[in-house]
Amino acid sequence: MLTGLSAFPLTPMNEQAIDEAAFIGLVERLAAAGVDSMGVLGSTGNYAYLTRVERARIARLAVAHAGDVPVIIGISALRTRDVLALAEDAEAAGASAVLLAPMSYQPLSDEEVFGLYKAVTARFSVPLCVYDNPGTTRFQFSDELHGRIAQLPRVASIKIPGVPAEPAAARERVERLRALIPPDVTIGVSGDAMAAMGLNAGCDAWYSVIGGLFPKTALAICRAAQAGQADEAMRLSQRLEPLWTLFRQHGGGLRVVATASELLGLAEPPSLPLPLKVLEGQHRQALGFLLEELGLS
Incomplete structure (x- = not known):
């Protein structure tokens, strides 16, 4: 599934x-486009800004409207107690899998992070995706820690933050991790600009920000890579380099995607929780021109 x-x-x-x-x-x-799965209440889903009640509501809405598409529901929180409660809500909503990042205010040790995943996987029956996102959590997973966590029951996938930009180095990075995890645990790449490279290097999945708004555009890249058309996957990704540049300029994809949603009439402004803000002024105008030029769908 993952x-x-x-x-x-x-x-x-x-x-x-x-x-x-x-x-x-x-x-x-997303369901109409035929994505392989959808992940709600991840970073793009603003999970950290929502109450438990709000998150449970989003989980139920996603499952109710996703059709046959599996729904992965984020359960990350600062305290293990709260993660367990959110996992219970996700399971009750009908989640196909859950997504967990090691959130913290105090820096976490490897043993504390392992203990978090051990506690969650011992309590619930749905598959779990390990969310490795040092850009927001500030926690750096080692491949060895990934290997330990991947041995826990129900761990089904690892969402890595990206791969090196050189093909041989990217493949070596994926193979190094794969050697430490069970064969049934998938590796998924995030960081949209590196997705084509990651898929070509052997990643099984692309956990995609841009796919959440422009699924057909993302599917074209993903399907090319899955078909062994590495050059075509890279060409399609490189065509979006102006968009990847905006992601880098504005701290990741969230603000860009939220602004694009507003520009396309898919969300009413404002669409982000304060203190977060969408793009304004010339940046907003530039994104509007770019969306028209690229013809994303």
Whole structure:
């Protein structure tokens, strides 16, 4: 299940409420495009800014409107107690899998992170994806720690933050990790600009920000790589380099995707929780021109 394109939609919201209609529209857009799975309440889904009640509501809406597409639900929180409660809510909502990052305020040790995953996998029956996202969590997984965690029951995938830009180095990085994990645990690449390289290097899945808004565009890259058309996958990705540049300029894909959702009428402004802000002024205008030029879908 945790292979191919896993698309991560925005959770549009303002200071009063979640924009449920917009969220449902995004979920149904992904289901209609035929993505392999969708991941809600990840970083693009603004999970850290929502209450438990709000997160449970989003989980139920996603499952209800995803059709036959498996739904991965984020359960990350600062305390193990809260992670367990969120996992219970996700399972009750009908999650096909859960996604867990080691969130912290105090820096975490390897043993503390291992203990988190051990506690969660001991309590619940759905597959779990390890969310390795040092850009937000500031926690650096070693391959050895990934190997230990991957031996736990129900660990089904590892979401790595990217691969080297050189093909041989990218393949070596994926093979080094694969040698330490069970054969049934998949490796998924994130960091959209590196997705084609990661898939060509042997990653099984692409956990995608851009796929959450433009699933057909992301599917074209993913399917080319899956078919062994490495050059075509790279060509399609490199065509989006102006978009990847915007991601890098604005701290990742969230602000760009939220702004694009507003520009396309898929979410009402404002679509991010304060203090986060979408792109404004000339940056917003430039993104509008870029979306028109690239013709993403």
